[in-house]
Amino acid sequence: MRYLLLFIVPIFLFGETTFITPLEYASQLYKNPRGIGCHHCHGDKGEGKVIARYIEEGVEKEFSGPAINELNFNIFYNALNKRKNGMPRYFLTKKELQALYLYLQENKGKKNVK
Ligand code: HEC
Known part of the structure; x- marks a missing residue:
């Protein structure tokens, strides 16, 4: 039993940290989208x-960069393709x-506070 724990515990401790959730991936991409990060201009x-x-x-x-957290997907998609x-x-x-x-x-409704 003790030996079994030796194998299982590290999976819980370290296994999880090697994966990122879709939202973590998305927030990283927002700051580093193979070019200047969106946050510089859109917050x-x-x-x-x-x-x-x-x-x-x-x-x-x-x-200024306009708010982009309340657009529908088509407008968002088209804006990034022209x-x-x-x-x-x-x-x-x-x-x-x-x-x-x-x-x-996820950030819908967050407003620009000056
Ligand atoms: C250098 C500053 C800058 C960066 C960086 C930038 N944008 Fe923009 N973006 C703008 C400006 C300025 C406009 C407004 C353009 C216009 O009015 O024609 C805009 C417009 C948009 C629009 C259209 C908004 C609307 O209401 O139609 C979207 C969507 C958008 N940006 C998304 C992004 C995303 C996603 C990123 C990162 C991948 C990004 N932008 C990076 C400056 C920037």
Whole structure:
């Protein structure tokens, strides 16, 4: 019995840490999507973020990434498959986009607090 435990206990202690859940994978992908991380422009939870403020012809302007944690999947998917102003072009697979979408769905309703 004691010998059996010697084999089983390490599985519980270390076995689990070598696997990541789909949500952990998704949150890592959000920060490192083979290119600049989405969080730099859309905030840690996809709640939107001001990237820069500047003055143009005496008027204060803002360059910001919109909130992306409340979009439906088609809008999200299409936005990532065409060029948009200020938004980098990524080459992510459908599975990767589904993972990112899962992460953002988990953060639905989180707002940008300034
Ligand atoms: C350099 C800053 C930047 C980064 C990094 C970035 N985005 Fe964006 N994103 C933008 C800006 C700016 C817009 C708004 C573009 C427009 O209005 O045409 C945008 C638009 C979007 C939209 C469309 C929103 C809508 O309401 O239609 C989605 C979806 C999106 N980004 C997802 C992502 C994801 C996912 C990542 C990471 C893989 C990412 N973005 C990385 C700046 C960025």
